[in-house]
Each structure stands twice: as structure tokens, then as C-alpha cells.
Amino acid sequence: xxxxxxxxxxxxxxxxxxxxxxxxxxxxxxxxxxxxxxxxxxxxxxxxxxxxxxxxxxxxxxxxxxxxxxxxxxxxxxxxxxxxxxxxxxxxxxxxxxxxxxxxxxxxxxxxxxxxxxxxxxxxxxxxxxxxxxxxxxxxxxxxxxxxxxxxxxxxxxxxxxxxxxxxxxxxxxxxxxxxxxxxxxxxxxxxxxxxxxxxxxxxxxxxxxxxxxxxxxxxxxxxxxxxxxxxxxxxxxxxxxxxxxxxxxxxxxxxxxxxxxxxxxxxxxxxxxxxxxxxxxxxxxxxxxxxxxxxxxxxxxxxxxxxxxxxxxxxxxxxxxxxxxxxxxxxxxxxxxxxxxxxxxxxxxxxxxxxxxxxxxxxxxxxxxxxxxxxxxxxxxxxxxxxxxxxxxxxxxxxxxxxxxxxxxxxxxxxxxxxxxxxxxxxxx
Numbered sequence: 052x053x054x055x056x057x058x059x060x061x062x063x064x065x066x067x068x069x070x071x072x073x074x075x076x077x078x079x080x081x082x083x084x085x086x087x088x089x090x091x092x093x094x095x096x097x098x099x100x101x102x103x104x105x106x107x108x109x110x111x112x113x114x115x116x117x118x119x120x121x122x123x124x125x126x127x128x129x130x131x132x133x134x135x136x137x138x139x140x141x142x143x144x145x146x147x148x149x150x151x152x153x154x155x156x157x158x159x160x161x162x163x164x165x166x167x168x169x170x171x172x173x174x175x176x177x178x179x180x181x182x183x184x185x186x187x188x189x190x191x192x193x194x195x196x197x198x199x200x201x202x203x204x205x206x207x208x209x210x211x212x213x214x215x216x217x218x219x220x221x222x223x224x225x226x227x228x229x230x231x232x233x234x235x236x237x238x239x240x241x242x243x244x245x246x247x248x249x250x251x252x253x254x255x256x257x258x259x260x261x262x263x264x265x266x267x268x269x270x271x272x273x274x275x276x277x278x279x280x281x282x283x284x285x286x287x288x289x290x291x292x293x294x295x296x297x298x299x300x301x302x303x304x305x306x307x308x309x310x311x312x313x314x315x316x317x318x319x320x321x322x323x324x325x326x327x328x329x330x331x332x333x334x335x336x337x338x339x340x341x342x343x344x345x346x347x348x349x350x351x352x353x354x355x356x357x358x359x360x361x362x363x364x365x366x367x368x369x370x371x372x373x374x375x376x377x378x379x380x381x382x383x384x385x386x387x388x389x390x391x392x393x394x395x396x397x398x399x400x401x402x403x404x405x406x407x408x409x410x411x412x413x414x415x416x417x418x419x420x421x422x423x424x425x426x427x428x429x430x431x432x433x434x435x436x437x438x439x440x441x442x443x444x445x446x447x448x449x450x451x452x453x454x455x456x457x458x459x460x461x462x463x464x465x466x467x468x469x470x471x472x473x474x475x476x477x478x479x480x481x
Contacts, residue, residue: 083342149236159237187355218263333440
């Protein structure tokens with residue numbers, strides 16, 4: 052009875068803490084400006100099913116994709132067993148779903164195979180990061196906490212899967228010796244190999260089984276509350292992020308509504324003047340971004356596929372689309388802490404200059420390679436273009452080459468320095 056009370060307290064506390072942290076993330080995302088992403092629901096649902104559920108974009112790199120698929124499927128399906136663990140923990144039962152008979156045997160068999168695949172995949176991912184040192188997983192923006200975070204997640208999953216298999220191994224031996232209520236149930240294709248290294252005494256086996264059971268459930272509950280401060284949050288947010296992703300062609304840029312209204316009024320004097328005052332052109336801080344860009348920042352898994360595809364980064368420039376998303380999330384978290392302390396969200400910092408440098412935003416070629424490469428449809432380019440708009444329209448501090456191009460557009464109707472009357476001169480050349 053005491054163990055049931057302890058379990059109930061842990062379970063409820065973990066659930067409430069996760070709810071509290073999830074509400075903070077939702078509140079932080081709501082800091083962003085409104086944007087309508089409710090159109091074409093069938094197309095959005097199809098995108099989510101293909102990209103998030105189906106892992107469509109992951110398979111551009113087949114080997115990591117297969118390993119990730121093992122972890123993804125294993126994580127989702129093995130957690131079905133959490134239902135049984137929760138019932139057993141609350142009511143003091145053991146393998147309460149064993150009444151399902153042959154189907155239960157099939158489930159446990161599948162769980163064991165998946166747990167082993169998850170364990171192997173995580174070991175391989177650790178090797179890729181720390182021994183093989185894959186370039187995109189060992190760049191400058193991942194130093195310190197991001198690299199530690201990734202390793203902690205992989206180690207935690209290895210430990211959880213190991214505990215699950217050891218628990219089943221001890222359970223299997225307890226079933227064979229007929230220990231108390233450990234009746235025959237399930238199939239153990241992987242843990243049966245581990246059973247040989249375990250002691251034969253019932254009391255020792257019971258200790259191992261109970262220890263691994265508690266380790267597994269406490270680990271899962273702790274992992275649940277680690278998600279909000281981890282890059283692993285993408286396992287929750289990838290689905291809404293892909294659903295609300297941009298459906299227009301990637302090369303299409305949105306016009307600023309305030310500027311469009313001004314131009315229309317200028318071209319057609321019969322139209323009424325624009326109403327309202329524009330607070331800011333472009334993006335200086337996270338409050339100027341849309342809620343979707345902030346959702347992008349929280350969804351980023353720091354995999355670096357965007358940076359690996361970025362031509363500016365490949366040629367040695369400072370720009371890293373992954374860093375753009377990480378910096379946006381860091382700034383958003385900072386503003387969120389001000390809200391927690393009931394302080395004003397505005398301070399002496401901003402996303403531009405304090406987190407993202409001007410060198411970075413002007414290195415971008417707007418090729419959309421980062422958007423195409425992202426496995427969960429994150430769009431760093433929207434943030435970069437917003438920052439550029441602020442620099443040009445609010446500060447008039449664009450690089451000289453940009454200013455020359457804008458002057459030529461204004462004077463000549465084209466980005467080149469030649470007058471319109473001289474454009475066809477090249478046809479007269481001998």
C-alpha cells in the first residue's frame with residue numbers, strides 16, 4: 052500500500068510539473084505576432100502525416116534515418132506499456148494486461164525487440180557524436196550545454212531500455228520458479244539472454260525486478276519533465292509545427308501589410324489612407340516575430356541538417372541557420388523569465404546584435420536550402436529576412452552593395468546602374 056501511495060504522489064507531481072512547464076512554453080510562443088495558419092486543413096494534415104509521422108524528410112540520409120526511425124517507433128510503442136505500469140503502480144497489480152493472452156505475448160515480444168533496437172541506435176548515435184565526430188554534430192554553436200544535452204538524452208534512453216530489459220529478465224526467472232504472483236505471461240526474446248547472468252534466489256531476483264521497475268518509471272517521469280528544457284522537445288512539437296508550416300512555394304516572400312497599404316494608397320488616391328500606426332518595420336526582437344517562428348525555435352532539434360546544407364556556412368561564412376534558431380529560443384526563454392518574475396518583457400537586449408549579428412544575417416543568400424533540409428519544416432529564413440527588413444527600413448544601415456542596388460531600383464527601375472534608355476545598347480555592339 053505504501054508503494055502505491057508513493058507511486059501516485061510521484062505520478063501526479065510529475066504530471067503537474069509537466070503541465071506547468073508546458074503552459075510556460077505555450078505562453079512564450081503567444082508572445083509572437085498573430086498569423087493565420089488555419090487554411091487548407093486537409094493539406095496541412097497530409098503534411099503532418101508525411102513529414103512528422105512518416106519521417107519523410109529524414110530519409111534523405113538513409114542510415115541515420117533508419118536509426119532514428121528505430122528510436123522514434125520504439126519510443127512511441129514501448130510507452131504503450133506505460134499504461135500497464137501505471138495501472139500496476141496505482142493498484143498494486145502485476146502485469147495486469149496479461150489477460151489479453153496471445154496478444155499480450157505478441158506485445159511484450161515486440162516491446163523487447165524495439166527496446167533492443169532503441170538501445171543499439173542510441174549507442175551508435177553516441178559513437179557518431181563523440182568518436183566519429185560527424186561535422187554537423189560538433190560545430191561551435193553546440194559547445195557546452197547543447198552537446199551535453201544531446202549526450203544526456205542518449206544515455207538516459209540507453210539506461211531506460213537497459214532497465215526495461217533487465218526488469219523483464221528478472222520477471223521471467225521469477226515466473227519460472229513460481230514466485231508469488233509472478234504468473235506465466237509474455238514472451239522475452241531479448242531479456243531471456245540476460246536471465247542467465249542473474250542470480251537464482253527469489254529474493255535477489257525480486258529486488259532486481261522491483262529496482263528496475265522503479266528506475267524505469269521514475270526515469271520516464273523525470274525524462275518527461277526534462278523535455279521542456281531540452282532539444283528533445285521536438286518529439287512533442289514536431290507535429291503541430293509541421294501542421295502549421297508554410298504551404299506556399301518556398302521562394303515566395305510575403306509583403307508587409309502596412310507597406311502594401313501605403314503603396315496602394317499612393318498609386319490610387321481614391322483609396323482611404325491606411326489606418327493604424329505601425330509599431331515597427333521588420334524584426335528587432337522576438338516580440339516582432341510571429342508565433343510560428345517562435346514555435347519553430349522551440350521545435351528545433353539542433354540536428355544541423357540546415358547548417359550542413361547552407362552554402363554560406365559551407366564557404367566559411369559565419370551564418371549557421373541552426374544557431375539562428377537556437378539564439379531565438381535562448382532570447383525567448385530570457386524574455387519568458389522576465390514574465391515569470393512579472394517584469395516588463397523589454398530590457399536592454401534584443402535578438403538583433405545581442406544574439407544574432409549583422410554579419411550572420413547578411414551572409415544569407417536566401418536560397419531556402421535550410422528550409423528544404425529541415426526534417427520538421429522549420430523556417431530560419433523568415434527570421435533572417437525580418438531582421439534584414441528592420442536594418443534596412445528602420446535603421447537605413449544596409450551594406451553598401453544593398454544600398455547601391457536599392458538606389459538603382461529607385462532611379463533606374465532595375466538593380467543595375469544603367470539608365471533604362473541604355474539597356475538595349477548591348478545589341479548595337481559589333
